[in-house]
Amino acid sequence: MNIYVCVKHVPDSAATITVAGKTGINEKITFLLNPYDEHAVTEAARIKASSAHTAVVAVCLGKAAAENTLRAAMAMGADRSILIETDQPHDSIFTARALAAAIRSDGQPWLVLTGKESIDSEGMQTQFRLARNLGLPVATNVVKVDASAESVTVECEREAGTVDVFCMAVPCVIGVGKGLNTPNYPTFPDIVKSRKKPVRRIGLAELAIERPPAGMYIQELVPDVERRSPRALMGSAAEIAAQIVDILKNEAKVI
Structure with a gap:
């Protein structure tokens, strides 16, 4: 059984990001695995550990440099990865189609995991569009997963601490939240081993x-x-406290 984890190559939020031209950024900064996707990879590795004959496959749409993000995912527990190479940025509509096409070309999924959002665009749309393209049920902001061969029960955190519980048939798509787990950050031996794991490269045009x-x-x-x-x-x-209240009320207008 295959667990596919869709990951994104994003700018480090701690980097100084400058606009280049009208629609791009200066990419001479650090890029990394989207933090929400770290939770997805960690959960996929946890599920794999208790499921026989299961492989974790990381999938990414991005430039050649996105291989570094896939290597990070493999250091965290993915067995292999797929890089859909493109030189252009794409919206969630096209990205979902590309990810779905790559997954279908690789095999039959048991589970498909994503982060609930990316820290650069924060669109929170890809998991839903991916599920639509694959014809699968989907849940997002998942903070607990109980998976079996036939179904998955998930808890989804909503506003004000409300939790919804869903039972979905497999395969399905799960958008994970940060409350799901603590990322399994790799050790140096994990990083070394990841360099030997395979990365399948697919040109975007090949997916038609x-x-x-x-x-x-x-x-x-x-x-x-x-x-x-x-x-x-x-x-x-x-007196200072009174001045602060006056500023917040009459100038900032937040109280």
Whole structure:
């Protein structure tokens, strides 16, 4: 049985990101495995450990450099990986079609895991579109997984601590949240072993994906400029507290 984990190659949120042109960024920064996807890979490895004859396959749509992200996923427990190579960014509509096509070309999935979102675009759409393309049920922001050969029971966290419980037939798509587990960060021997694991490279054209009738495109990226006006608050503790309340109420208008 195959567990496919769809991962994304994203800029490090700690990096200084600068806009290049109107729609791109300067890519001379650190890229890494999307943090939400770390939880997905960790969960796939956990499920595999208790399931005989199971393989974990990481799948990524991205540039050649995305192999580094796939190597990170394999160091965390994936057995092999698939890189769908493209030089262009794609929206969630096309990305889902590409991921579904690569999975179908590789084998029959038992489970398909993703992070519930990526830290760069934060669209939270890919898992739903992927499920639609594969014709599978889907749940997102999953914080607990109980998998068997025939079905999967998941707990999905909602707002204000509400938890929904769903039972889905397999195969199915699971978008995991950060509350699911603690990522299994690799040791140095894990990293060394990952270098020997296979990466199957697929040119995007090889998948013969039909161009969707709808699409989303970046028109322009504009840096977010913080505007701060420092102000010294003078007086006793009570007077300063009153000034803070006045600022929050009448200027910031947050209370």
